[in-house]
Amino acid sequence: TDVKLGVLNDQSGVYADLSGEGSVVAARMAVEDFDAESKGINVEIISADHQNKPDIASNIARQWYDQDGVDVILDVPTSSTALAVADVTAEFDKIFINSGAATSDLTRGNCQPTTIHWTYDTASLANGTGKAVTDAGGDTWFFLTADYAFGHALERDTTAVVEANGGEVLGSVAHPFPGTDFSSFLLQAQASGAKVIGLANAGADTVNSIKQAAEFGIVQAGQKLAGLLLFINNVHSLGAETAQGLQMTTAFYWDMNDETREFSERFQAEIGAPPSMVQAGVYAGTLHYLKAVEAVGSNDSSAIVAKMKEMETDDPLFGKGYIRKDGRVIHDMYLMEVKSPDESTGEWDLLKQVSTISGEDAFLPMEEGGCEFALAD
């Protein structure tokens, strides 16, 4: 069988480091590790930069399916492009394995039978960090929220988790997106007296918030920071000195076991940095897809999707898990803490595991999701 994989993501913009070229490499490594050729599966991988513009993403996806014979699109960070690609995929009845986007809408209101959402979503991030931090005594919260859909979703989801676990949200402040100076908002957070300052933002915004919190001595003064969406790359750019003690939730960390380390070593040799959870998700998604192709024996999309949802997922990076009917991949998530500079032994030795959050706890139950076709039968 011949299959064609399209990695569509941000290769030049703000998400280029955590997805970008690295996701293409991850997909290729999955093909090699699966040894597709010897199993009679001919795999071709193409990639493109959607520049974070939904019209470009939609156009490329269309052309890929319609003219270039692409069978599956992988990655697609940012919500607006992911949702657009999900639509196009459904229209052409192909497969979309998302790893980069955070919006839980992909498996809720805007779910499609052809969409599989691999790595994380806002709900799982909220569940991970929100629950663990509240349980550990951080029962009063103040949010610094990026003023757009993603930020508000993260705040909403986390608030629900905090309150469900007996915590209280004292307030929140919406900051412009993107922002550069957060000191003003941090002072407001400080004035609120909350024990935990939840950072419901992403990327450079989160990095800047943390950097400035350190500068203003907010952590020394006794408040705790909780990064709701942080990637290893962000922590690296902060440095252990600034970020130490920070708690965050991730679906993958390179230094968890021998298998992840072995993979990461190979990956780092090509890209110069260990894989982010998004890139790991592309690897795992590709691997699982190829297994389904092998099992089905053709590239018939509906059959493959059905097979993917039927088979358990099992790969070196995410371990065991499964795919729910709504397309949500259920796997363990991890609460991590940034090491102090003394503990850290290398440039990328940045995190230590605090606890494991089981997939069932981490992701929102399907019944609450509102995905119509999944609930229909």
Add this chain to the structure above:
Amino acid sequence: METRTETGTRDALLEVSGLEGWYGESHVLHGVDFHVKQGEVVTLLGRNGAGKTTTIKAIMGLLDKRRGSVKLGGRETISLQARHIARMGIAICPEERGIFSSLSVEENLHLPPKLAEDGLSTDRIFELFPNLKERRRSQGTKLSGGEQQMLAIARILRTGSKFLLLDEPTEGLAPVIVQQIGRTISALKEEGFTIVLVEQNFRFAASVADRHYVVEQGRVVDMIPNHALDANIEKLHAYLGV
């Protein structure tokens, strides 16, 4: 040419020959020839668009595209840039005066760098133009037209340049101020300045100049010494289309 045989050019301070000039694509000067001796006041007369201003600009190096020869004190300047020409001791008072609005009168006055030690002192200048002293703190372009003209002349006197190019210093000025400027030019001539004057108002020109060159369509077509002006007045009127 008439001028050459009459006076010779050996002792000329400025010698222009075969000067051609362009604005972009349009060819405006078609071989201008004339010369000026040390201590002379010479005028360029001609109709609108004859090329007087352009000639002045070309001498000063302000015309992007020019060809021919302009010798200043025996040295060829045709390929030099304006700032190098200026440093050879020549200064311009442009047609549109060029007073800087973001500078005060005093700053305007002090703007051109001193090129030689023997320029007029500030005191001397204020003596010559009392109006400027009175208004030296105000913004340059808030001066009246006549005062701006005085300022434009005054600021090049300070530099020590003894060779001045004055382009229509009387345009748009009240008669009373025209007379004052006439007196100033005569005074400068007494002090040994060399001046090339462009004028529409040839009655004014006659009152200060030694010789007159007539410019027509980018060429010098005639030279009339001031003492022969009366004898040639018909000819001049014909040139100027009066």
Add this chain to the structure above:
Amino acid sequence: MSTTENTTKAALPAMTHTVGMPRHQKIIFVVLLAVLIALPFMVYPVFAMKVLCFALFACAFNLLLGFGGLLSFGHAAYFGMASYVCAHAAKVWGLTPELAILTGTATAAVLGLVIGSLAIRRQGIYFAMVTLAFAQMVYFFALQAEFTGGEDGIQSVPRNDLFGLLPMKDDLTFYFFVLAITYGGILFIYRITHSPFGQVLKSIRENEPRAVSLGYHVNRYKLMVFVLSATFAGLAGATKSQVFHLASLTDVHWTMSGEVVLMTLLGGMGTVLGPIVGAAIVVTMQNYLAYLGAWVTVIQGCIFVIGVLLFREGIIGVLSRILKKPL
């Protein structure tokens, strides 16, 4: 009367005064139509539609800049808002494509009227900045407002049946609808620039105080061309949301305002064909450079730099100078 007069006359050959559309421009319009009809059979129809939308957008912008002499740095506001409203109308109100597009376009016209009436009071770089300021506010509104869906945008916008009759799902069919809109729009813009109104506009651009002294209320003309330009920008944006089944923040962001300036200048400001060619180049670049990955912005940047340094009248502007004909 005098020698000078004769030379001027001799030096400048009298140009023949033409009335109406010159022959070569008629040919251009016919060829353009032929190319556009053939286009979807040569490239991907959705991509071809995108080119059309941006071509119309750039032509609308060119109407303001090239013919009105007004540089707006906030044209994304009309393009983007029209696209949102059209998407909303089609998705939530279930309007047919032509009505949805009309609704979007009307929104842009009203927005243009409001912003324009404030902005035209200022000139030059200040005008540009006021339009930018208002566009930033529109962006802020789009980011905040409920109906725009924040950064998700409005997704899964349906393409209903045209006039409630003709199914438009097929991209090739829809292409010809979009072609009709765009080509009509471009022709209309051409007509505006060559109308009595266009003539007055030209005079205002040349010498505003003089136009005032002749008794023209110049601000009314400026406002009118501003609104017209905003309307056509809106038409383009609304159509685009039907093409892609989505409306998103990209279309209201200031970089979109920048892109339309680039398209127009790259193609040739003040020419008929320039904006169309410019739009085609930029859109193609974005789409096909997508495969070059990380180098997209660098290559884009290089093209702009080279364009400015070597072809500053734009591609069509250079051609037009070589052929000595307005294109």
Add this chain to the structure above:
Amino acid sequence: MFELLGVPPQVLMGQLLIGLINGSFYAVLSLGLAVIFGLLNIINFTHGAQYMMGAFVAWMLLNYLGIGYWPALVLSPLVVGAIGIVLERTMISRLYKLDHLYGLLLTFGLALIIQGLFRNYYGVSGLPYAIPPALQGGQNLGFMFLPNYRGWVIVASVIVCFGTWFMIEKTRLGAYLRAATENPELVGAFGINVPRMITLTYGFGVGLAAFAGVLAAPIYSVNPNMGADLIIVVFAVVVIGGMGSIMGAILTGFGLGIVEGLTRVFYPEGSAVVIFVIMAIVLMIKPEGLFGSST
């Protein structure tokens, strides 16, 4: 103790101070932009990229050569300014006689190239840069904790801004600059080397951007996109202050920082547009800008 709209005065004081700090960045950046626009008539769209380069050069000096913050504060603007001079000599200088649209387009393209190249080599996640040891820690002012580094930012920018202002408004060199802005040819005809002056001015303006970049490196994420959106805000500051007014750019920079700071307290969502709202209002009422002179 009285409260203003539910905000305690301590918080308000703290916010004012923070606004002032942000205003420092606006002031230094808009000053550079105003100097360049004033003299070259070019809207320097690369300004944001050059600000970013300032921060990156500081990082490179530290990581490749082991040169710390203090020397970087001088070296980085010099290096970036020198690069600016090369750009000016090779490209920008060809555009002076044209509409400023073209300058804008060229510098926009240059910004794309510079940012793209940095993204390719350094990624977008950002790089760490620590606060220099001498400035770590902070002062408890009673109403807020003021990090020493922020205090230094204010001091440094005030010195640089007013130094620049003095040089341009009060010295002979400044008079040349202002005159050359109006009529470069005539200034050249007075024997002054205008092209060199313009080149150096561009270098200086770019250097100011880089200086702001170095100041920003320890507190903002050092990444290739850090200056991308900034240019618009900074340009708005220049317009509000009055194009070509040096003092206008400085005072408006500080002032708008404070206004923005207050907006962050009373209407945080609006803090991204407040500058544009102010700009629109100012241009309606006083089109020449707050400090601009009508000519």
Add this chain to the structure above:
Amino acid sequence: MLQASGLTKEFKGFVAVNNVDLTVERGTIHALIGPNGAGKTTCFNLLTKFLQPTRGTITYDGRDITSLSAADIARLGLVRSFQISAVFDDLTVLENVRIAMQRRRGDSYDFWRSEVLLAQYDDEARGYVESVGLGDFLNHRAAELSYGRKRALEIATTLALEPDMLLLDEPMAGMAQADVDRISALIKRISEGRTILMVEHNLSVVANLSDRITVLARGEVLAEGDYDTVSKSPEVIDAYIGAGHD
């Protein structure tokens, strides 16, 4: 015809025009002269509403026009020229004149109609162009005309509006003697049945053309009367003409 009383303009504390009373009689050529900076151009700008007076009223044909806009003033038939020549550079001579006619006829907002329509004005426009001696330049771009011809074109454009009154700001400035004579004759010719107010430094032109002269100095009226009266006034000689003038 045109009357201003108590006209005053202050620029940031500087009084450029101070309490000027001016009456221009119908059918006359009225000249406004005075030293540089006396406020002549400012006065002009006030009368045509290119500037808003600080104080004072302006009436035209008995009607108070102090609060009208510049464009409306022109619509009343009070049209001005500029100190620097003002033509539409990129338009041909014919088109320049047509612009004025379009305004008079009122189809200038029609953006949906073809410009072919404008051909209907050609004959009449040609008439105006020929009347100022530019018949040979009908299809030249205005930018290509020499300075004197631009001024002539400006006058043709103005005439096409069929104004009752013209205000001319230094029509002879920077003009060579040959052109001065030509334009003088033109002004004389068009003054038939019209009222003209002009600013001019060229005293011989003023002497030849004007019926009445107002002299401004330092923003105030210094003297008024016909040329002989004014030119003999010692204040005027002192402030403007100068002793050496013949």
